[in-house]
Amino acid sequence: MVSMKDISKACGVSVATVSKALNDHSDIGEETKQHIRQVARQMGYSPNLSARALKTNKTHGIGVLFVDDARSGLTHDYFASVLDSFKRMAEKCGYDITFINSSKNRKGRMTYLEHSRYRGFDGVAIACIDFDDPEVTELVQSNIPVVTIDYIYDNHIAILSDNAGGMHELMGFVCGQGHERIAYIHGAASNVTTKRLASFYRTAEEYGVEIPDEYVREAPYRNTEKSYRETKELLQLKEPPTCILYPDDYAAVGGMNAIRDMGLRIPEDISVAGYDGIPLGKYLQPQLTTVQQDTEQIGVAAARELISLIERPKSTLVEQVTIPGHLVEGSSVSHLKQKERDQKRA
């Protein structure tokens, strides 16, 4: 590998001059600069990041922390999309993305923070994880710039998908279609799901729709089997719902299977809606009504905010950015006409 020393010899100048020329310092003559740069290019010089990082304490590396154990790491649709746009934005700004982990290797086990320090990340993005994990809070409370996605820590930057707004829009649509018996199978308790649940109730009230307790159930994220079972139970109620909302699109597919297995049609007999807007949802029959989260913007905003925090530690005032989603009106929610509703009531 050709180093600055090689260039300095080739040019007959000192390494200091080479360094300054390549970094465009003002105290080097213009022609010297040009010459040094040209020679560097010719010799195929490549800066040594380790050496630079050792001096400057900047690695231009960003750590990304995802949940690992739930097996859904990168195959988690929502998260993979967010990460993808995060990555693109970060790379455009000259930062590379490395995954943080705490798996034990030959040298024992490192906490997230230890690992981050070891790698010398300039900043860290956290998402899709148990935010109460002590290792996570340790990382957040360290002096490493942090941005969280879909969770707020006091005094830290957070990028939030507008779950309350999304659910409000979805419920508004469902109610607007005339549904009055709406069930909600929500995801396992988390900051995200509680927001959606609260918004669900609030919007129901807004539209004067009553929600019996037995209409509200729980099935973990992306758990098709559980949502299948819960759906069957809902349909066996004395007064079954006319519409069922699911924690995500996968779960919705599970529910749709349950509905069909019971000989009912979607949306004629039962309406369903998912959440997330996975690519395949558009191609299901009927097309799935869902809320598409703007993963592109979430990822971009996260990267932008984190990098601005890294590069201008003080000036960053914005602490939370909420990114709206939008309703995808598929055809899995039917319009209940007045007489139909009367019929059902009769």
Next chain:
Amino acid sequence: MVSMKDISKACGVSVATVSKALNDHSDIGEETKQHIRQVARQMGYSPNLSARALKTNKTHGIGVLFVDDARSGLTHDYFASVLDSFKRMAEKCGYDITFINSSKNRKGRMTYLEHSRYRGFDGVAIACIDFDDPEVTELVQSNIPVVTIDYIYDNHIAILSDNAGGMHELMGFVCGQGHERIAYIHGAASNVTTKRLASFYRTAEEYGVEIPDEYVREAPYRNTEKSYRETKELLQLKEPPTCILYPDDYAAVGGMNAIRDMGLRIPEDISVAGYDGIPLGKYLQPQLTTVQQDTEQIGVAAARELISLIERPKSTLVEQVTIPGHLVEGSSVSHLKQKERDQKRA
């Protein structure tokens, strides 16, 4: 940050002793070692990777190169799964994963190789990309250890999903179900798709099934719209196929929509099969017949081979590992009984 110097002061020994104690060299007394380690722990010492890398030329970092521009980077199901298991395996061995990119940032543009050198990757994994790209071949021909996934460069380690075997098994199943008019919408030309296509023809011959040219068409990977259109065209042929194979499960869904839109039933009227084994396939109705690629093993093998190449540059003889997939017999391929076939022929 506490460094070895701090520890050496606290312990009244030299930094060399600290270094050796922490790295378990044999020429340090056992009690000294223990003491130094304990103090290091108490002081919250964290090794500085940059400094270490500067000396040792090892970063314990692996670069991963994916296609970026096609927008399907991390949201590519097959690849996200492979990456996920690759990551887990690598982390278990003490390596971290960073994405390689060549996007132009403030400092101009780096090639993949330049970027890899800059980051000092110990090794590189390449997948899901245009393998003819000169930047990619430049990277492969460098002195950096490389493993490729689903593509073979001479004298380099490659991990291959058994596309020929998978297609053979799938075709064997379809033919075994009595199908004799089988169409294949294959993906855009690539090393992967040509292997499948060859295997498709070979297996057809093996079963004495003739494939008219008009039965073989092309639709890009995951392109639901194109496979929708191609499917419609296939069904409008004078002698339409009884079974259609698709390049992937997404495309299959597109095809299924076309079939249904034409008022036909799956699998009673037309059978379909996908490829990949996406999670949702199990929950489609009918359940999609497909070939599940063993992404777990592919990722693990890639990481294992790459790391062994990194750590024992000479000893690695194995150059290609083929990972078999397995048929998922859904219910989207019907069994054609003899008389039905006779009927159709009549």
Next chain:
DNA sequence: TTGTCTTACGAAAACGATTAAGTAACACAG
């Protein structure tokens, strides 16, 4: 002439680790 500025560059000390080579202390054989 002397003093002060500017410009353009160099010397050298870091940064935090690793490691080859050296050395002091002691044991033990001859």
Next chain:
DNA sequence: CTGTGTTACTTAATCGTTTTCGTAAGACAA
């Protein structure tokens, strides 16, 4: 007593940069 080995350290060089503090040369004013 001398020579040879161990054992347990220390010294010092080194990796490739960055950056602070020179300093020499020339310009220009007083």
